[in-house]
Amino acid sequence: MPDRYRTILLFGAPGSGKGTQGRILGTIPGFYHSATGDIFRTLDLQSEIGRKYWEYASRGELVPDEFTIKLWKQFIKGVELINQFHPETELLVLDGLPRNVTQARLLQDTIEVVAIIYLRAERAKMVERLRRRALKENRIDDASDVVINKRMEVFGRETRPVLDLYPPEVVHRIDATMSQIRVLSEIIRILVPLKEAIDGPDDADVAASVASDPGVPASSGV
Numbered sequence: 001m002p003d004r005y006r007t008i009l010l011f012g013a014p015g016s017g018k019g020t021q022g023r024i025l026g027t028i029p030g031f032y033h034s035a036t037g038d039i040f041r042t043l044d045l046q047s048e049i050g051r052k053y054w055e056y057a058s059r060g061e062l063v064p065d066e067f068t069i070k071l072w073k074q075f076i077k078g079v080e081l082i083n084q085f086h087p088e089t090e091l092l093v094l095d096g097l098p099r100n101v102t103q104a105r106l107l108q109d110t111i112e113v114v115a116i117i118y119l120r121a122e123r124a125k126m127v128e129r130l131r132r133r134a135l136k137e138n139r140i141d142d143a144s145d146v147v148i149n150k151r152m153e154v155f156g157r158e159t160r161p162v163l164d165l166y167p168p169e170v171v172h173r174i175d176a177t178m179s180q181i182r183v184l185s186e187i188i189r190i191l192v193p194l195k196e197a198i199d200g201p202d203d204a205d206v207a208a209s210v211a212s213d214p215g216v217p218a219s220s221g222v
């Protein structure tokens with residue numbers, strides 16, 4: 001059992017496509033996707049914590065750090081306890097966290113960052129995507145250009161410096177304006193060797209021997 005969660009950070013400004021790619025990665029065996037924005041959006045807006053989220057997100061600001069980290073740590077422990085997330089065998093795909101240097105420090109004892117996928121695009125392109133998302137997903141924080149601009153500014157000022165905390169060799173820059181499937185394929189190309197190195201040779205051997213063993217019945221439905 002590793003002492004910290006082995007983690008891939010999905011990094012990029014709002015509208016860069018982190019959520020879309022993260023959700024796809026989360027469906028691949030051996031990966032667990034966790035997005036702080038999604039956790040916040042499940043909060044009951046009548047509750048105190050729900051109101052706190054609303055207060056900040058509707059202005060395009062970050063929810064306070066201690067509160068965010070505490071909530072996320074509770075969440076991840078919870079999914080581990082109910083057997084949804086298996087840190088011994090799974091890589092954590094973290095989306096929207098850490099979002100500033102303080103959060104990165106508060107997470108140091110909890111996550112081991114093995115790679116950072118940095119999705120990059122021109123600001124105009126990302127703003128255009130956010131405007132479309134506002135219509136489709138009814139997101140309070142995409143509702144106005146003032147809020148969108150504020151979030152872009154927060155990314156540049158607070159989130160972007162997080163990259164400088166990690167060794168350059170773990171940072172992988174990807175052009176987020178390519179088609180979704182091409183962005184995905186670039187991400188997978190980066191993740192395959194990392195995942196295999198963590199699994200060790202045994203995993204592939206077991207899969208290969210099961211496939212070639214005539215004594216093992218073919219799995220149902222294939």
Ligand code: ADP
Nearest residue numbers: 014015036037056057061062063068096097099
């Ligand atoms: P996007 O990537 O488009 O900004 P998210 O769903 O990641 O969307 O975040 C939506 C909002 O939730 C943010 O604008 C912020 O108010 C809040 N939020 C999400 N993650 C964090 C975080 N790590 N720290 C503080 N606030 C956060």
